[in-house]
Amino acid sequence: MAPIYMLEACRAYEVNLEIKQDGKYYGPMTYYISRLLLTLPLSFDIKWIEDVRSCMEKDIRLARQHMVTESSE
Numbered sequence: 001m002a003p004i005y006m007l008e009a010c011r012a013y014e015v016n017l018e019i020k021q022d023g024k025y026y027g028p029m030t031y032y033i034s035r036l037l038l039t040l041p042l043s044f045d046i047k048w049i050e051d052v053r054s055c056m057e058k059d060i061r062l063a064r065q066h067m068v069t070e071s072s073e
Contacts, residue, residue: 003071003072003073004071004072005046005049005069005071005072006069006070007029007033007049007052007067007068007069008029008067008068008069008070009027009028009029009065009067010065010066010067010068011065011066011068014064014065014066015064015065016028016029016065017061017062017065019031019059019061019062028056028059028061028062028065029056029067032052032055032056033048033052035055036048036051036052036055049069052067053067053069
């Protein structure tokens, strides 16, 4: 069976805040996933997940929000 990865925009006790980018509001994890998938081909490589985490950690608007990943592996 293939592994399952669950991505969550924040920890259970945190609030998932939307960010304003180019005059529109987005969920931050969705925004960074969509940006990365525009530049990367789909593959079995899951490095992009850590790239999303890195983008979110660098965004000062998300200082109180931390991405969570869970895996069946």
